[in-house]
Amino acid sequence: MNSLIDAAFSRGRAMMILLVMILTFGAVAYVSIPKEANPEVPLPLVYVSTTLDGISPSDAERLLIEPMEAEFGAIEGLEKMSAEATEGFASVQLEFAAGGDIDEALDKVREAADTVQGDLPADATTLNVTEINTALFPIITAVLSGPLPERTLNDIAETVQDELEALPGVLEVDIGGAREEFLEVLIDPTVFQTYNLSFETLTSQLQRNNQLIAAGAIETGGGRIVLKVPGLIENLEDVMAMPVKVDGTTVVTFGDVATVRRTFEDPTGYARIDGQPSLALEVTKRSGANIIDTVAATKQVIDEMRGDWPESLRVTYLQDQSEQVKTLLSDLEANVMAAIMLVMIVIVFALGFRSAILVGLSIPGAFLAGVAIIWAMGYTMNIVVLFALILVVGMLVDGAIVTVELADRRLQEGDSPKTAYAHAAKRMAWPIIASTATTLSVFFPLLFWTGLIGQFMKYLPITVILTLGASLFMALIFIPVLGGVIGRNQPQTARAKAALHAAERGDPRRIPGVTGAYVRLLERAILRPWTTVVLALALLLGGFALYGQFGRGISFFPSVEPEFMQVQVRARDNLSIYERDDLVRKVEDRLVGTGGIESIYARSTMSAGGGEEDVIGTIQLDLVDWQERRTADEIGAEIRTKMADIAGIDVQVETESGGPSSGKPVNLRVSADGFDAQSASVDAVLAAMERVGGFTDVTDTRPLPGVEVAINVDRAEAARFGADVSLLGQAVQLLTQGITVTDYRPPDADGELDVRVRFPNDSRSLSELTNLRVPTSAGLVPISNFVTFEPVERVGVIRRIDEQRVTTIEANVAPGLLVNDQVTALRAELERADLPESASYEFAGEAEDQQESMTFLAIAFVSAIVLMFLILVVQFNSIFQSFVVMSAIVFSIGGVLLGLVITGRPFGIVMGGVGVIALAGIVVNNNIVLIDAYNDLRKEGLSPLEAALRTGAQRLRPVVLTSITTALGLMPMVLGMNINFIGREIVFGAPSTQYWTELSSAIAGGLVIATVLTLVVTPAMLMLREKRDRRSLPSPRPQPAE
Template identity: 25%
Template sequence: MNLSKLSVLRPVAMSMVILLLLILGGVSVKNMTVDLFPDLTFPIAAVTATYDGAGPQEIEKLLAEPIENAMGTIPNVESITSYSQNGGALIVVSFNWGTDMDFAALKMREKLDVVRDYLPSGVQSPRVVRFDPSDLPIIQLAVKDVSNEMTEAKRLAEDQIKPLLDSVEGIASVTIEGGTEPEIRLIANPTHLSSYGVTLENLQQMIGSENINLPAGSLLDQNQQLPIRITGQFETIYDIETLPIPTKEGIVPLKELVHIQETLKPVGQLSFLDGEPSVGISILKQSGTNTVQVAEAIHREIESFHKNLPEGIEIKTVFDQSKFINQSISAVTSNMIIGSILAALVLYLFLRNIRSTLIIGFSIPISIVTTFVFMYFSGHSLNLITMGGLALGIGMMVDNAIVILENIYRLRQEGYNKKDASILGTKEVGPAIIASTLTTIIVFLPIVFVEGLAAQLFKPLAIVVSFSLFASLFTALIIVPLFSSQFLKLNSKEKVINPRYTSFIVHYKSILTQALNHPKKVVVITFSILLVSLVGIPFIGTEYLPAQDQSYINMSVKLPEGSSLDATYNVTERINEQIIDVKEIDLTFVTVGGGNNFSLATGTQTNQANYTILLVPIGERSRSDQEIAEVIRSKVKDLPYAEVSVSASESGFSADPISLKITGPNLAVLEQLADDTMRLISNVKGVREPSTNYTKGNPQITVNIDRERASHYGIGSAQIASVITNATKGVVASRLARDGSELDIRLVVDETYTSSVENLSKLLVSSPIGAKVPLHAIAKVERSQGPSQITRTNRLREITINASIVDRDLGSVTKDIENTLRDQIVFPSNQYKITFGGQDEQMNDAFFKLSLALSLAVVLVYMVMAGQFESFKYPFIIMFSIPLTIIGIIVGLIITNQPFGVGSLVGMLILAGIVVNNAIVLVDTINLLKKRGMDTVEAILQAAPTRLRPIFMTSLTTILGLIPLTLGFGEGTEIQQPMAIVIVFGLSVSTMITLIVIPVVYYLFDKKKQVQVTEQS
C-alpha cells in the first residue's frame, strides 16, 4: 500500500493534485454536452422510390420486390419492410444492432445502382435515407396574431423569425407550419373566354411574357456605353387589370376576361394555439450539439425579438425539450445532494465525530469531480442516464472511504497516532477494498457485449458508475488517508467506545453464536424464506421501460379517408369544447392537415389533425400525464366518424406497447383477420385505442379517356390532364413584386366547374382544329375508390395492429391477448400467422440478453474473488449472498407495485457486484485472524463484530443515498427508480445475510474441510 503511505507523507503534493482535479472537473462540466438521452444510433435506413401513375399492386411488383431482393443480400440485415402505395414505395431496412450504418448505407446505394437498370423507365432515381433521432424538434413555437390576420404572422415567421433562428449556432433547420399567404387570383369562366377565342393557356403565356424586366444589349452614346433595359414588370394590381389582351373581338383589358381579386392562398394545413389561428415553428438542432445551450440561445433571440413585435403578435413556446432536461437533471442532482447528506449523517451517527464526517463530506465532491473528468475525456454527455448513473454511484461512492476511515478511526481509538493509524488502517483493508471495487465494476463488462436499445441506454450508465467507483477507490486510498493523517482527532470521549454500541455488539454476538451452534437450521430457514418469496413472482408484472411523465400529451385525430380540411377542423372544435375543463392543461397546439411519415405524395392529409397538449408542471398537479390522458380519452371517445388516439409518457424511441403483426398472402383475408383481432383485443382489460396501419385508399374521381373519340379532335391525354389540373389547382402565371415580397398571380377556373363531378365533366377542352369540346364527350368522369397501401415484411404481406395500455403492465396484457387470440382466432391455413412486435418484442430481447449478461457477471465476480483470495472455496461462500437477494427484490417490487423491467434487470446486475462487498471484507478479516492463530469460531466471533459497524455504515449509505430515487422524487427519475428499488431492497436483505448466513456458511465449509483433513490423516 505504497500509495496510501505516499498520500500521508506528501500532503502538499496531494493537495495540489486535489486542486488540479477540481479545476479539471469544473472545466469538464462547463464543456460537456447536455442532452436528454445519450446519442442513440438506430440501425435503420430506408429507400424511397416514386413511380407516378402506378397503383400499389404495380408498385409492389415493379419497385418493392426488386429493391427488397437487392437489400436482402446486404450483410447484417435483420428485417425488410416495404410500403407500396399509389405513386411510390418506401422500403425500410432494419439492421442488427452494432452495424456500422455509414457502411450499411453505402452498401445499400451500391445495391441500388445494380438494380436500377431493372426498374421501369419512368421511376425517379431511388434514394437512401437514414433514421436519426436528432431529426425530432427540440423546440416548437407558435406565433399568434390576436387580429386573426394570419398573413402577418406567416410573413413575420418566414421573413424575420426564421432567418433570426437560422443564424443561431447549433440549429440544423427551422420549419414553418400553418398560416396563410396573400395572392392575386384571376378567376376565369372557360365559356366566357371561349366567346373571345381565348384559352387559359393563352392567358398564362401572355401574362407571363408581359410581366418582365429584361436586358436588351447596349449602345454607344456620346462616348458612353449604356446598357439597355426593358421594364415591363407589374407594379400594382391596376397594371394587371389593364393588361391589353388580343382576342378575336379586338384588344380588351384583362379585367374584362377574368375576375381579379387579392385574396389568400388555399391552404392544406391549419395551426391553432388554444383554439386561435397561429403559425407553428419547429426547430431541429445539429447532431452532437448541446440541447440546453442551443435552446437557451433560441430563447435569448426570441426574447430580444419580442421588443420589436408588432402589436397583437404573440410568440409562445409549445414544446421545449431543454425544459424537461433541466428539470430532470436538477431532480437527479437534488437527489444526489440529499443522498450525500444522508450518507454523511449515517457516518456521524455511528462515529459521533464531526471531523470524520467532514472527511467523508469532502471525499464525495472529490469523487464526483474525478468522475466528471473521466466522463469528459471519454466523450460522454450529461444526460438523464449518465446523471442517473452518478446518482446510483453516490451511495456506493463513499463505501470504500467509509471502510478505510472506520478502520483508521478504530486504530485511533486503540491508541495509534494519526499518521500510523492512517497508514496501517489503509493497509489492513486496502486489498479487500480493491477486490470489492473490482467485483462491482466487473459486473458491467458483459453489458458491453449486449446489443439493442436497452444496451445503448444503459451502457453509459454502467460506464459512469464504473468511473464513479474508480474515483471512489482513488479517493479512499489516497484522499481519505491524507485527510485522516492531518485532521482526524479524537477527544477523550471519542477514544472510548460508545456503551450503547458495545451493548449492540454483545447482542449481535449472542445471536451469531446461536446461529453457529445450529448452522444447518439457519441454512434451512434461509432457503425456506427464499422459496416462499418465489411465490410472489406471479404477482409482479413485466414492462420494457417505465413511462416518463414529461408534462405533455400527444393526440391524433383521423377522419374517414377523403374528408375535407373544414370537416377535420370542425371535429377539432368539438374536441376543444370537450377538453376545455381539464384543469391540468396549460396550452393546446393543434395542426389540422397532418402529414404521414410514410406518405410519398406531396401536400398534407386533410383528414388528420395532431394535438400537442402541454400540461402544468408535475409539482402543480395531482394526476400523472397518463391519468390525464385517460380523462381526455374518455371525453373524446364518442365522437362520430373520428378515430382519436391519445398518448402520454412517450420516450420517443421505444415502439408501441402492443404491436401485432398479421402476415399472409391474401390482402382480403389479412384485412378480415385484422378486423377480428382488433375487435377481440379491444375487450382485453387495459388495452386502449387499437388501430391498424391498413388503409383502404381515398375516394377519388377517375377520368377514363376515350382515346378514339379524343383523337378525332386531335386531343391527347397529356392535354386533358393539363386542363383538369389547371382547373382544379390553378396555375401561377406570374408574380407581383410589392413591398419587398412577391405575390403569386394565380389563374384559376371559376369554382362552378369544380364544385361537382357533373360540372367537372362539362369542362371545355380546346382542340387544335379550334373546337371547344366538353370533357364528357371524350372521357368518362366518375367517383371511385383509390388503391390501398400494401405493406410487406420479409417478402410477406402484413397488416400491423397497434394499441396503448393503461393501468396494467405490459406482460399481463400481452398474456391475456395471447390467450384470447389462441382461443378465438381461426386461421384459414398455415400461411397466415400473428406475431408480437413492439415493446413486447423489445422487452423479450432485452430480458434475454441482459439475463445472459447477469449470468456472465456472476461468473466474472467469482473469478475476480478467486484471484483475490487465491482459493475457490471462499469466493463460493461469498457468492451465497447473491441468490438470496432475490428475497429482497421480490418483496421490494411487490411493496412498491413496480413491474419487473429492463431497469430492474440492470439493478440486479449492479446488485450482483455490490452485495458481495461486505462479505468480501468480512471473509478477508476472518482469514486474517485465522492466520494469526485463531480457530474458525473464534475468528468469526471476533471478525463479524469488528466489521459490523463498517458493514452497517456502507450498506446504509448506499441505501439512504438511493432513497430519493426509490421514492421517485422529481422529473425524469422514472428510468432510475426500478434500479434503485432493486438495489435498496436487495441490499437490505443481503446485509442481514452477510451478518448471519455468510459466517454460518463459512463455518460449515471450514468444518467440512477439517473433517476431510482428519479422515485423510
C-alpha cells in the same frame, strides 16, 4: 500497489495540488456540460422517398417500392425495412443495428439509391435519402396567434424564423401551419371558346415572356454600352399586361381573359391555439447544444421582437423541454445532495467528524472526476447520468470507509496519522480493488446493450464505471494522503480500549453493545452451520414462493406522469378539409374547461398522424404542473367520456411515453395472402382483443374505404380529334391544383413564388370536367367524346414490412392493467382464434423490445457472474470461498422479490433487471471484506471458530456502514421523495423519481436482506468445510494488530 501508495505519501503536496485540480476541473465541467432531460438516443433509421405525379398506390407499390426493396434489402447490417405506397408517393424506411455507424449506413443507402434510380420510371423524382434523428425533434414550439391577416402572420413568422436560425444553438426552425403563397392566374373555361385559345398558348406565353436575357454590351468609340432587356415578371401588373393573342389589330392580354392575384395555396389544414388561428415555430437545437441555454436564447429573441408587433398578436410556448429538463435536473440534484447528507450523517455518527470529512471528500472527488471525463467524451448531463450519480453515492464511500476505519483503529493503538493511513491503504488495497472490480464487472456487460433501450441506458454503466474507478484512487491515494496530513492521535476512553482489546486480542463475546450481541448470535449460528444455511435457504425459497403467489407480474419500462398529452381525432370516411376541421372543432370546444389542461393547440389536416389515413386532426395539450392537477390517466378518462357521443369520429388519447420507446405499447403485425384474407385476419384479431378486454384506443392500418373516379381515355378516339393523354392531363390539372408554368420573385417576398394557371373555384368540379371542351387541332371538342368516368374503389396507403404487405394493430391498455399481462392473455386467445389459413401475426413494439431486453439482461447477468467468479478466484485462490462470496447474490434476489411483494409493485424488465445486475456487484463486497479478514486471522494461527467470531467483531462496523450508506443514498428514490433545500419542502411522487423507483428499490431491498443474512450465513458456510472446534474458545492470547 504498495510502491504507488509510498510514492503518493512521499509527494503529499503534489497529491493535494492534483486533488484541487481535479475538483476545479470537475466543477467547471459540471457547469459547462450540455444538459437535457432524456439522452440523445440515435435512431438508426434512414428514410428514402420519391414522388411520381398521378401514380396510384398499387402502381407505386409495383413500380417504385418493389425495385427499391430489392436493392435496399441487400445492404449489410439492415435490421428492418418498412415501406409505404400512396397516391403519387412512395417511401422506404430502413432500420439498422443500433450503435452502428450511421454515416456509413447513409453512404450505403445513397449508393444503392443511385443504382436503383435507373430502374424507376423516368418521371419519378430523384430518390431523397435522409437520416431520422431524435436530435432533430423540436425542443420548444412558439405559437403565434391572433386576429391578424394571414400574410401579416406569415411575414412575422418568417422574420422570427430568420432571427432564431441565426442563434448558435439552433439548428433549424420549421413553420407549421403556414401556406405557400403563389401568383394565381384564373381563366374561365369559356375563354378558350371565346378567344379560340389552347392550353399550350396560355402556358407558353407565360414561360417565354418570363426569361432573363443576357443581352451583352456594345463596344463603341465612345465607350462600352451595356444592353439590358427587362424580361422577368416583377409584379402582378406585368402578368396582366402580357399579350396572349393578336387578332388583327387587337391585342388580347391576360388582363382581358384572366383574373390575376397573389394568394395562398388551398388549405390542407387549419391550426388554432385556444381557438385562435395560429402558426407554430418549431425550434430544433444543434446536437450537443445546451437545451436550457438554447430555449432561453429563443425566448429572449422573441421577447425583444414583440415590441414591434401588433398588440393583438399573442405568443404561446408549447412543449418547452427546457422546463422539464430544469425540473428533472433540479430534482435529481436535490436527491444527490439529500443522499450525500444522509450518508454523511451516518458516517459522522459512526466514525467521528474528522474521519467523516475524509470519507465524505471521496464523494465530490469521484463525482467531479467522473463528470469531467463524461464531458470530455462529448456526452450530456441527463436523467440517466444523474441517477447513476445517485446510485453510486453510497458505493463511492465504501473503499474510503474501510480504509479510514482501519486507520482509525491504528490511531487508537497509538500509530501516527501518516503511519496509520499508509498502513490502512496498503493493508486494504487488494480487498478494495477486488470489491471495486466485482462491482464494475456487473456494469461492464451493460455497455454492450443493443437497441434503443441499450442506447438510452448506456450512460448508467459509463457513469458508474468512471465514478467508481475514480473512487478507487480516492480511497487508496488521496484520502490516505490527506488523512496523514490532517489526522490526529486519538485519546481513548476506558470503554473504547476494552472494546478494541476484546476485538483484537480478547474474547469477542464479551464486547459490550451491539457488536457483542452480534458475536454471541454468530456463535450460535456457526456452531450449527447446516441448520443456519438450511434456514436461510428456507427463507429464500419462502420469498420466491410469496412472489409467485402475490407478485404483481412484470412491466417493461416505468410509467412516468407526463407533462403533455395528445388527442387524436379519427374518422374513416372521404372528408374534405372543411368537414375535417368542423369535427376537430367539436372536440376542441369540448376540451375547453377540462381540469388540468393549460393550453390547447389543435391542427386539422389532410395528412396528420404521420401517415395514418384516418387521423383527421391532432390536439396537443400542455398540462398544468403535476402537483396541481389530477393524473393524466384521469384526465384521459374524462376526455374519452366527453367525446363518446360525437357521431362519426373516434377520439383517442395518448400520453407522453417515458424513456426511448414511442407509440402505443401493444403492437401487432398481421399478414395474409390477399387483401380479403388480410382484412378477415385483422377482424379476427380485433374480435380476440374485444374478448380479452382491457384494450383502449385500438387502431389498425387498413386502407380507408372510399371511392375514386378513374378517367378512362379512348386513345384511338382521342387521336381522331387530335387529342392525347397529355392534353387531358392539362385539363384535369386546371380543375385541381392548377398548372405551374413559371415563377417570379416579387420585391416584398424572401423567395420565388410560383405562377399557376387554373380555373376559378366555381368551375372546379367533376360536373365541369364532364362538360369541358378542350382545344384540339380539330377545334374545341367536348371531352366526353373520348373520355369515360368510372367510379372505382379507392386504394389507400399500402404498407409493407420486409417485402410483405402488413397491417399493424396498435392499442393502449386500460389504467391499472399491465401490458405484459394483456399481451400474454391476447397470445392465448389468438391461439384459439379462427384465423384464415394463410394468416400470420407477430407482436412488435414494446413486446418485441421487452423480449430483446430480457434476453440481453439474462446474458449480461450470466456474464457478470462469470467475471465476478474469476476475480474472486484470483483474489482468494479458492473456488469454495468464491462460491461463498457469491451466495450473497442469491440471497439478494430473494430480498428483491420480497420487497416487491411488500410494496405491491411489478418487476420492471429494464429497471428491475438492471437493479438485480447492479445489486449482484454490490452485495458481494461485504463477503469479500469478511472472508479477507477471516483468511488473515487463520494465517495468524487462530482456529476456524475463533477466526470467524473475531472477523465478525472486527468487520461488523465497516460492513454495516457500507451497506447503510449505499441503501441510504438510494432512499430518496425508493420513497419517491424530493427534498427542496431552497424552498424547504419535501415532495413525494415527482416524475423525476418515477423513472428510478424500481431500480433503486431493487438494490436497496436486496442489499438490506442480503447484508443481514450474509453477516450470519457467510461465517456459517465457511464452517462447513473447516474443522470446527465445538469447545469453548481458548483463553485469550496476545495477537499482533492488523
